[in-house]
Each structure stands twice: as C-alpha cells, then as structure tokens.
Amino acid sequence: MKVLIIGGAGMVGRNLAEALVASGRLGDRAVSEVTLFDVVPAATQGTDAVAVRVMTGDISDRATVDALVADRPEVIFHLAAIVSGEAEADFDKGYRINLDGTRHLFEAIRAEAGYHPRVVYTSSIAVFGAPFPEAIGDEFITAPMTSYGAQKMIGELLLNDYSRRGILDGVGIRLPTIVVRPGKPNKAASGFFSGIIREPLAGLEAVLPVDDDVRHWVASPASATGFLIHAATMDTGPLGARRCLTMPGLSVTVGEMIAALGEVAGEDKVALIKRQPDATIRGIVAGWPRNFDAARATGAGFVADASFQDIIRAHIRDMETAG
Amino acid sequence: MKVLIIGGAGMVGRNLAEALVASGRLGDRAVSEVTLFDVVPAATQGTDAVAVRVMTGDISDRATVDALVADRPEVIFHLAAIVSGEAEADFDKGYRINLDGTRHLFEAIRAEAGYHPRVVYTSSIAVFGAPFPEAIGDEFITAPMTSYGAQKMIGELLLNDYSRRGILDGVGIRLPTIVVRPGKPNKAASGFFSGIIREPLAGLEAVLPVDDDVRHWVASPASATGFLIHAATMDTGPLGARRCLTMPGLSVTVGEMIAALGEVAGEDKVALIKRQPDATIRGIVAGWPRNFDAARATGAGFVADASFQDIIRAHIRDMETAG
Known part of the structure; x- marks a missing residue:
C-alpha cells in the first residue's frame, strides 16, 4: 500500500x-x-x-x-x-x-x-x-x-x-504535549516540559520558568x-x-516530572534544573488544560504511556540509539 | 447610522x-x-x-x-x-x-x-x-x-x-424554528409546525405528519x-x-400547539388539521433538539415569547394588518 x-x-x-x-x-x-x-x-x-x-x-x-x-x-x-x-x-x-x-x-x-x-x-x-x-x-x-x-x-x-x-x-x-522532544531547546512556551528532562540527561543546565505544582498533559x-x-x-x-x-496521556505535575528524573537518572541530574520564574510563561501555561478523561479513545484502543518514568527511560534509549 | x-x-x-x-x-x-x-x-x-x-x-x-x-x-x-x-x-x-x-x-x-x-x-x-x-x-x-x-x-x-x-x-x-411563518406552505421538513396553525386560521386544511407528543423549540x-x-x-x-x-424559545409539543389553537381560535379551526403520519418526516424530526436551557442568552437580555397562545395571537394580528 x-x-x-x-x-x-x-x-x-x-x-x-x-x-x-x-x-x-x-x-x-x-x-x-x-x-x-x-x-x-x-x-x-x-x-x-x-x-x-x-x-x-x-x-x-x-x-x-x-x-x-x-x-x-x-x-x-x-x-x-x-x-x-x-x-x-x-x-x-x-x-x-x-x-x-x-x-x-x-x-x-x-x-x-x-x-x-x-x-x-x-x-x-x-x-x-x-x-x-x-x-x-x-x-x-x-x-x-x-x-x-x-x-x-x-x-x-x-x-x-x-x-x-x-x-x-x-x-x-x-x-x-509531546515530552521528551529530542533536539535543541525551541522557543515554544511548552518547550521547558521537555527541556527539564532532556538537558539534564545530556549534562546541560535547564531553566524551569514555572512552579513545581503546574500540571500538564503529556505523551511520549x-x-x-x-x-x-x-x-x-x-x-x-x-x-x-x-x-x-x-488521545490518552499522562497528567503530571512539574514536581512529579522532576522526581521521576531523580528516580531514573539520579539527583545530580535534578541539580541541573535552575528555577527562574517567568511571569509571561507562567501566564500562558495557566490557561492550558491540565488533565483529561480520554475514555472514548481508550475504549477505541488507543494506549497511553504507563508512567513518566517510562517516558524518561524511552528517551534515554532513543538517545543511545541516536548516539 | x-x-x-x-x-x-x-x-x-x-x-x-x-x-x-x-x-x-x-x-x-x-x-x-x-x-x-x-x-x-x-x-x-x-x-x-x-x-x-x-x-x-x-x-x-x-x-x-x-x-x-x-x-x-x-x-x-x-x-x-x-x-x-x-x-x-x-x-x-x-x-x-x-x-x-x-x-x-x-x-x-x-x-x-x-x-x-x-x-x-x-x-x-x-x-x-x-x-x-x-x-x-x-x-x-x-x-x-x-x-x-x-x-x-x-x-x-x-x-x-x-x-x-x-x-x-x-x-x-x-x-x-420560527412559528408561525407567514405565506404559503414550503417544503421544509419543519414546515408543518407553522402549517397546522397558519392554514386553519386561513380556513384551509393542514396536514400533520407527526404524532401529537413531538416536542419542538420555537419562537415567533x-x-x-x-x-x-x-x-x-x-x-x-x-x-x-x-x-x-x-436564543430563548418555547419548548412545546404538537398537542400543546393544537390545544392553544383551539383556545385562541376555536375548535372548528382545530378540526381542519388532518393527521397523515409520514415516516420520513417523523424520522427527520426525531433527530432534532426538543428543548434548551438558554440561560446565557436570557442573562444577556434576550427575551422569549410568553406563551404559544401569544404566538398565535400575534400571527392573527399580523394577518389582519397585512390583509
């Protein structure tokens, strides 16, 4: 075909x-x-x-x-x-x-x-x-x-x-929102959701412009x-x-994402995340949906990621394959 | 302006x-x-x-x-x-x-x-x-x-x-749906809602293709x-x-419309309505909304008709003015 x-x-x-x-x-x-x-x-x-x-x-x-x-x-x-x-x-x-x-x-x-x-x-x-x-x-x-x-x-x-x-x-x-996006940081307001995982895993600092209790809807x-x-x-x-x-996703807070990063890759990676609150990005993100009940999609056979830890592990495997 | x-x-x-x-x-x-x-x-x-x-x-x-x-x-x-x-x-x-x-x-x-x-x-x-x-x-x-x-x-x-x-x-x-539409019967599937009022008031027979318990959302x-x-x-x-x-309307059944016609214009008008069930029109009408809660519009100052009797009386006045 x-x-x-x-x-x-x-x-x-x-x-x-x-x-x-x-x-x-x-x-x-x-x-x-x-x-x-x-x-x-x-x-x-x-x-x-x-x-x-x-x-x-x-x-x-x-x-x-x-x-x-x-x-x-x-x-x-x-x-x-x-x-x-x-x-x-x-x-x-x-x-x-x-x-x-x-x-x-x-x-x-x-x-x-x-x-x-x-x-x-x-x-x-x-x-x-x-x-x-x-x-x-x-x-x-x-x-x-x-x-x-x-x-x-x-x-x-x-x-x-x-x-x-x-x-x-x-x-x-x-x-x-797709997390972890590979590649370089981009200017999208949602970019930091990937950045706080991707950059530390690559040994680089990442900027976190919002509070730890911000909740977001993500998939790998x-x-x-x-x-x-x-x-x-x-x-x-x-x-x-x-x-x-x-589509079914995971509803996770920034704090939960960071905790998962520590669990999967160690606290030295977490230490690379720098908190620099940004009022503009905070404001944009505050208007976004945080959680869904994707029952129709799940009923139709669409499958979500199992955990944010799994999303991080998959990204690490992808980096190793790409490297 | x-x-x-x-x-x-x-x-x-x-x-x-x-x-x-x-x-x-x-x-x-x-x-x-x-x-x-x-x-x-x-x-x-x-x-x-x-x-x-x-x-x-x-x-x-x-x-x-x-x-x-x-x-x-x-x-x-x-x-x-x-x-x-x-x-x-x-x-x-x-x-x-x-x-x-x-x-x-x-x-x-x-x-x-x-x-x-x-x-x-x-x-x-x-x-x-x-x-x-x-x-x-x-x-x-x-x-x-x-x-x-x-x-x-x-x-x-x-x-x-x-x-x-x-x-x-x-x-x-x-x-x-606007009821009572003036003028001649048209071929719209909703046409009978006006027809069963307009035609009898003009001394003419009207065909009713659906059951009396059909409920519809109307305004004058x-x-x-x-x-x-x-x-x-x-x-x-x-x-x-x-x-x-x-917009706010009235949710009325065909039976209620006919009763209002009798009350306002007499039972001799009601006798001009001929029940001729039509499976096609019944099917179309069955898929239509029957009732709304138009709270936002009402809150914003839009005003519905007071009663179906009032809608009929207004049509009678309009006919007299036009005539």
Whole structure:
C-alpha cells in the first residue's frame, strides 16, 4: 500500500515515517511506498522494500495538493500545521495553511472519483478553552481561545462532515504535549516540559520558568507514533459521526516530572534544573488544560504511556540509539 | 447610522428591515440608511427619514462583498444562508455560500483599516447533534450532524476568532424554528409546525405528519426580530470569547400547539388539521433538539415569547394588518 505523510519532515512525521520504513507494515498490510511531503525536504531514507518519495511544497496551493492525491495513497496522514504561536502572530498564514490547506486536501480527495482513503488528522487540545473542569471529558464543549485552536476545530468539523458524506474515512486525534522532544531547546512556551528532562540527561543546565505544582498533559514521541498507526488501522465504525478523539496521556505535575528524573537518572541530574520564574510563561501555561478523561479513545484502543518514568527511560534509549 | 442586512429579502431579514424603517432607530441611534442585499431584490420601501438601498448578488464572490462593506455600515446583519436541506443536497453550494461567503464578509471587514462594525450572525441549533439531554444547556458540546450544521458552526468559530482579534464585534444567535411563518406552505421538513396553525386560521386544511407528543423549540417572527435588534445593540463585553448564544424559545409539543389553537381560535379551526403520519418526516424530526436551557442568552437580555397562545395571537394580528 501507498502512504502519504503531509508534514513528513516534522518530529511527529519523521518518527512515523521511520517506523513505517523499519517495519515495512501498517497494521496487517505491507507498505510499498511512503511519500513525505513538507515545506522542507524530509530526511528519512527508504529501503529495498519500502520506497521513500520526498516532495516539498505548500498545501495552501490547491494544485500542489491535487498532485499529492493523484497518486491515490490508501492512507494519508495530515500532520502539517502552522503552530499556535505562529498562527497567533500571522493571522493570514495560520488560516491559509491550517484552514485552506486542510480544505484543499479534503477537496482534492473528493475530486478523485471512487477514491475513499483513510485520513488521519492531527488536531489539538487547543480546541478546548477555559474554564476547565478537573478533567476534560469527551463531551466537554469545544471553545478555542486561539486562532490555532479555531483552525484545528474547523478541520475537525470538516473531517467529520466529509467522513459522514462518505468522501473520506477520517480519524482526528488531539495529541497531548509531546515530552521528551529530542533536539535543541525551541522557543515554544511548552518547550521547558521537555527541556527539564532532556538537558539534564545530556549534562546541560535547564531553566524551569514555572512552579513545581503546574500540571500538564503529556505523551511520549513513541506514543504519538502509536496513536497515528492505530488511527490509520482501527475500525472507524464505532466512532459514528464524531471522528475526533482526545488521545490518552499522562497528567503530571512539574514536581512529579522532576522526581521521576531523580528516580531514573539520579539527583545530580535534578541539580541541573535552575528555577527562574517567568511571569509571561507562567501566564500562558495557566490557561492550558491540565488533565483529561480520554475514555472514548481508550475504549477505541488507543494506549497511553504507563508512567513518566517510562517516558524518561524511552528517551534515554532513543538517545543511545541516536548516539 | 448605516445598517447592512445580508439576506434582506428572506422572512427574517424582511421583518427586521421593516422594523428598522418603521421606527427609524436601532437602539438609541437614528438609522439613516438600510442596505438590503440578497440574491433577489428585497421589497421593503424606504421613508423620508430612512433610505433603503436594494442590492442583489452572490456573497461567494469576494468583490461583491467588498463593495457592500466599502460603505462601512456600523451594523451588519449576516442572515444569508443556504438552508439545511439544500446544503445537504448541494455540497458545493452549501460550503460556497455558508462558509466562503461568511469568510469573505469577515475578510472584507478586516481589509478596511480602522473599521470595527457590530456583526450579528444567525447561527442555528443545527450546531448540536444527538444524543441530546432533556434540555440542551450552554455548555453542551457542538457536534453537528449535517453539512449545514457544520458550516454554521465554522461560522461561529470564525465570528469568535475575528471578534477576539478585534477585527469585528460579533454576536451569533442560534434561532429556534420560527412559528408561525407567514405565506404559503414550503417544503421544509419543519414546515408543518407553522402549517397546522397558519392554514386553519386561513380556513384551509393542514396536514400533520407527526404524532401529537413531538416536542419542538420555537419562537415567533417578532421574537426573531427582537433577538436581532438586541444582538445589534447589547453590550458584548460580558460575552467574553464566546460570542454565540442559543436564543430563548418555547419548548412545546404538537398537542400543546393544537390545544392553544383551539383556545385562541376555536375548535372548528382545530378540526381542519388532518393527521397523515409520514415516516420520513417523523424520522427527520426525531433527530432534532426538543428543548434548551438558554440561560446565557436570557442573562444577556434576550427575551422569549410568553406563551404559544401569544404566538398565535400575534400571527392573527399580523394577518389582519397585512390583509
């Protein structure tokens, strides 16, 4: 089967591509070709069994999207997005990529007669807005507080409607914050959640800009790959008209993350975390959801990480493999 | 002040236009000009005090919408929509008018520097999907089951985001089914709710295709006009980021409607209602919401009809005035 990953050069797309190429399978079917599309060329290499096709372009250009879909991949992962901060800073770009780009994809599929692919769409917990209950359930109202959240919610509505119409077979997954992100520190407000684990493990200092009792909803990179593969292979019948699900994660406080780091890697690593309270980041993080009851997703077979200790151990293994 | 009504030739737009022209006011401000835009020419006549400008066109054409907004009306009522049945039958047309047309309007406003009009947007209870609680509250999840509902919900998300960004000052109102609609029977599945009152009052037979215990959420044409005027003049500060409200209505059963008709107009009118069960209409109506708790709207000053008897009496008065 042929698989298309839109956003194939980002962290989540790269992990997924590498998993597909390494296993040569998606569920019980062999994968013959993976097309990796992004604004920059993806680096994942193919094998004799699995060809990798790397393409670049802009999904806000309809002709570009038509060309991607003309190959009729059986499964399309739509991971491409302008992230929260940039969508807030650049109103036009956010709507152009996150709304027009998504709609172009669904319309390009509709234009192919007799074509009905599985489409896995990464949504976000940014579809929810404060005030939040103790744990956000599957029936909680979607009231986004950012342009990014509004754009992701519009994508969910389109995915549901195009699925209900039989144009495509969609599954939307709202990912937790991915921790531990590999690589260098980035400027995302959520970056420190990874930084306070990743930097000490590499022997570097990390800055913690919030209090230890801040609670957040996280999943490992491996879980994110697992969610995508399950979404691509699951039976969508039981989802009915509501194709979008909050993924199961772990609700952990910063203090619990730090304690887990000490337990797994030693107190000398913990000593590398420097507390430098930052009012701006504190304010942003205070508006984020802290905990979910992801019962629908769990019932549909999506599996969360077992513990934050396991997330740290998996990151250590990934570093050793990469090193 | 100048007022623009997009959808000014429909029942709701016409009633609103006539109210504005008759009073010459919108809240505490004098109205100097009302522009009525629709696909067909609106018939409302101006007065010496209030000029009426009639324009026709298609809001899926951006240049048309730019021209409407170039006049910088202080208040814009956006009532134009492809209705539920047609949006389901014609996928392209529904998205073109209900999504692209709405977005064109908001973008045309954004393109006008220093312009920040009040925009009143008619949404719909079709943003909600079954299963429903006994009464749908303001925190109930929006999960539309039709393309029309998805399009209206996308419009709500855009209205909220453009308002949050300070581009416009939006209020979205989800109207109940309007009863008693004047004029001839139409083919809408909800048409009988008006028909069983309107036709007998005119001495004609009416067909009732559902059981007497079917419950529905209704408001009078006069209430719809009142909602629009209040939405145009209210203080939007207390709405915060959630600019869209379910309007207060009456939750009445068909049996209660018929009893009210007998009480107000006599049992000889009731005798003109012919029970002809229709499985298709029964099925459609079974999927509709039956009751709401419109607490936010009531708290924001929107006022429901007092009783179904009052709705019937108001229709009788309107007929006498028209006659």
